[in-house]
Amino acid sequence: MNKIIRKQQFSEKVFCLEVEAPLIARSCRPGNFIIVRVDNRSERVPYTIAKSDPVKGTLTMVIQEVGKSSTKLCRLNVGDELHDIVGPLGTPSRIENYGTVVCAGGGIGIAAILPILTALKQAGNKVISVLAGRTRELVIMVDDVKKYSDEVIIMTDDGSYGEKGVVTVGVEKVIQREHVDKVLAIGPPVMMKFTSLLAKKYGIPNDVSLNTIMVDGTGMCGACRLTIGGKTRFVCIDGPEFDGDLVDWDEMFKRMGTFKEIETAPEPSEGK
Ligand code: FES
Incomplete structure (x- = not known):
């Protein structure tokens, strides 16, 4: 379970959630994403990671209400828990000194x-x-x-x-x-x-x-x-x-x- 420790509303349908996920916060790299399941009846939905804090052990996600799962996620509040988060997934970004x-x-x-x-x-x-x-x-x-x-x-x-x-x-x-x-x-x-x-x-x-x-x-x-x-x-x-x-x-x-x-x-x- 991953507890929500901060919630902020950016606009009518866009929310920012900071959740506890210490292992992922320590190992994720730019460009990685996570898969979130809100509860045991929910589908698994990929979300990008806006910020990771390896010291606090948290991830910050920005979610836009567009379908059932994202709406369910945006309805949660501080103290609520997500059923599970899987990650980090995907191929990290190519970070070089391009100029x-x-x-x-x-x-x-x-x-x-x-x-x-x-x-x-x-x-x-x-x-x-x-x-x-x-x-x-x-x-x-x-x-x-x-x-x-x-x-x-x-x-x-x-x-x-x-x-x-x-x-x-x-x-x-x-x-x-x-x-x-x-x-x-x-x-x-x-x-x-x-x-x-x-x-x-x-x-x-x-x-x-x-x-x-x-x-x-x-x-x-x-x-x-x-x-x-x-x-x-x-x-x-x-x-x-x-x-x-x-x-x-x-x-x-x-x-x-x-x-x-x-x-x-x-x-x-x-x-x-
Ligand atoms: Fe299903 Fe890539 S999202 S195979």
Whole structure:
């Protein structure tokens, strides 16, 4: 069992939970993810790790209510316990000294990119973070990102925070201003696709994290199977980060719609 020790509401449907998980907190690396089961009747759902504290033995997750399991998780409070957490899983991020790296985070993707940009900064990179959301309240963890960034650019669709415009506007401004060695994008698939295409246009190597496609996160369900560079890859095992230039985005979008009906169907009653 993993006890919740802190809960914070970021916006109407986005919550931050800090939970006890000492073994995972000690061994996880940037880019790793965990699988959470809220109770013994719940499905296993993969979530990214926003922060890990090996001394306190805790993990911080940011969850958006989108389906049954995430809603159940967001309803829990401090003192409640999760049935179990498995991890760390997935292939860790490639952390090197690339030079100047633009880290583009969209919505709750900002939580996923935080440990990676932290490690990139600690590896000696100049980190320029471009954070984006539809509105001000959807641009999260700005102070945490600022601690490990040389510059933070905020973009919102409605102009309620930072500059008005989508993430690619902010990224392109940096690329046109100075030499960029690498772009990393984590957020909604459409945001990652267009950030990756932009980087490709300028010949900049770019990585994306396809974590939103995962279902069981163990390599068994096959839901995260994608064509990457003409080869079949499992996002939960071989990723979740991949070279954005190699991703078959049409296939990615097709797969993302597979479980929509199940997610919106009524919950089966006890015993059925
Ligand atoms: Fe099920 Fe990867 S998420 S196989």
